[in-house]
Amino acid sequence: xxxxxxxxxxxxxxxxxxxxxxxxxxxxxxxxxxxxxxxxxxxxxxxxxxxxxxxxxxxxxxxxxxxxxxxxxxxxxxxxxxxxxxxxxxxxxxxxxxxxxxxxxxxxxxxxxxxxxxxxxxxxxxxxxxxxxxxxxxxxxxxxxxxxx
Numbered sequence: 001x002x003x004x005x006x007x008x009x010x011x012x013x014x015x016x017x018x019x020x021x022x023x024x025x026x027x028x029x030x031x032x033x034x035x036x037x038x039x040x041x042x043x044x045x046x047x048x049x050x051x052x053x054x055x056x057x058x059x060x061x062x063x064x065x066x067x068x069x070x071x072x073x074x075x076x077x078x079x080x081x082x083x084x085x086x087x088x089x090x091x092x093x094x095x096x097x098x099x100x101x102x103x104x105x106x107x108x109x110x111x112x113x114x115x116x117x118x119x120x121x122x123x124x125x126x127x128x129x130x131x132x133x134x135x136x137x138x139x140x141x142x143x144x145x146x147x148x149x
Contacts, residue, residue, distance in 0.1 A: 048134055049130055052100050052133055056097065062093055067090065089143050093144055
């Protein structure tokens with residue numbers, strides 16, 4: 001009886017140890033957990049990209065809405081004070097969209113370098129670039145909202 005209890009206790013202890021070590025190995029091998037500053041900056045740049053891309057549908061919707069308003073004004077053959085604001089908002093939306101497309105086209109993690117310092121410098125620069133792109137995206141959407149509403 002005592003032997004059975006000892007065997008069960010040993011098995012329980014070993015199974016608890018296995019879960020802890022497998023959990024540690026799982027966390028260690030999880031690529032989504034940044035391990036270095038360059039990993040953190042890369043992840044931040046990708047999160048910035050994702051935030052900007054989430055607004056692309058809204059940009060397209062406002063571009064279409066502004067174009068419809070512009071077409072309506074043209075059909076009325078009336079030049080109103082609203083036309084320059086519509087043109088400006090459409091231009092800013094288009095420019096913001098182009099900036100995101102250019103950033104995505106130019107972004108190449110293979111150019112990050114081989115040392116941690118090179119990678120940190122590269123990803124910090126990319127994070128700054130995508131933050132700038134996102135600022136233009138959000139600003140252009142806010143301007144479009146004001147113009148069409």
